[in-house]
Amino acid sequence: MWNILYSIGYVYYVTLTDHELTKIFKRKFGNDFPNVDEIAADSDLIFVMTDEFLEVQRPRMPNFVHIGSLGLEDENDSGKLDKNTAKEMEKGEDGIVYFSLGTTMNSSMLQPFVMRTVLGAAKKFPDYHFIIKIDAHDQTAKEFSKGVDNVFVTDWVAQRALLKHPRLRAFITHSGYNGIVESAMCGVPLVTIPFMFDQIRNSLAVEQGGWGVGLTKEALRDDPKMLQTALNEVLSNDRYKKMAMRMKNLLKTKPFKAKERLVKYTEFVLSNGGMKELIAPSRHLSIIKLYNLDVYLFLITTIFVFIYIPLKLTSVALFKTNRKKHKTR
Structure with a gap:
């Protein structure tokens, strides 16, 4: 039931978003522009910017093609660590722990408890830098960060090069998708702290994959020790590194890379005049029909009319009968 309610809420949210997008396109291209949801529903092929190994597993239509690692598969395109960062990577007896919230989230806009908790956790691991x-x-x-000897604070780092470094032991991340893909490609175990949007799903996918531990951002505020516990689990339990390396191998040995899929499937669709055979007949069903809400309503009404009401009437009748007997006595 929870899945149904969640799905209905999600469909409602997407419908509102599509409606706003349609209005924007109509203003730009005229009122003849079709609704965005109709374009999506009637598409022969849908390229999904996620990788099937880095997703929360669920049923998908056959015309969905995953290309989530597109643009990230070139191992030579990793950049190079600057001299200061490269020097810092040699510190720490047991290795390096990396923390980043990506490029779209400004740490200065977060509530102070976030960085206070992160830096507080760093103090508890003096053998790591x-x-x-x-x-x-x-x-x-x-x-x-002042007075925390095992911390190097910077406003820029060549992340892919850092993730490939042999001394890196763990990555504390907000679960942005690029960071998740890069970490998987480099075999780096994670501690995930999602803040919004797809980050929550990405974090869950990492946990389900067994190569990381997830926390909520509220945990940083309500129980700062949870970050310390999660990080200790990832650093001390070899299974996270083993699963991260398995993920790396899965992505590396996939028979078809994202770019290859994109090109070949596009050519396939064009050469065959579309793929109508793979489009779901249910794409134009209303929410009520799609989730059988009319059936559920009928069943609930039937139970109410033929079971609950007779039982209730019987109960009332018995109560009145017993009451009359009591008065007679």
Whole structure:
């Protein structure tokens, strides 16, 4: 039932989004422009910017093609660590732990407890050196980092090159998709702290894959020790590294890379005049029919009319009968 309610809520949200997108396109291209949801529903092929190994598994239509690692598969396109970062990577007796919230989230815009908890956890692992990426304006994090000897704070790092470094032991991430893909390709176990949007699903996929531990951002505020516990679990339990390396091997040995899929499936569709055979007949069903809500309503009504009401009437009749007997006595 929860899955049904969640799905209905998601469909409602997507419908509103599609409606707003349609209005934008109609203003730009005229009122003859079709609705966005109709374009999506009647598409012969849908390229999905996720990788099937890095997804929460669920039923999918046969015309869905995953190309999630597109643009990230070139191992030679990793950049190079600058001299300062390369020097920092040699510190820490047991290795390096990396923290980053990506490029779209500014650490300076977060509530202070986030960076306070992260830097507080770093203190508990003196044998590891922490590379903490923040934005250039985050003075709060810079203040918190003062006096923490095993921390290097920076506002930029060549992330792919860092993730490939042999001394890296774990990555604390907000679960942005590019970071998830890059970590999987480099075999790096994760501690995930999703904040919004697809990050929550990405975090769940990592947990289900067994190569990371997930936390909520509220946990950083309500119980800061949870980050320490999660990080200790990833660093001390070999199974996370083993599963991360398995994920790396799966992505590396896939028979068809994302770019290959994109090109070959596009050519296939064009050469065959579409793939109508793979389009779901249910694509134009209403929410009520799609989720059998009319059937559920009928069953509930039937139970109410033929079971609940007779039982209720019988109960009332027995109560009145017993009451009359009591008065007679």
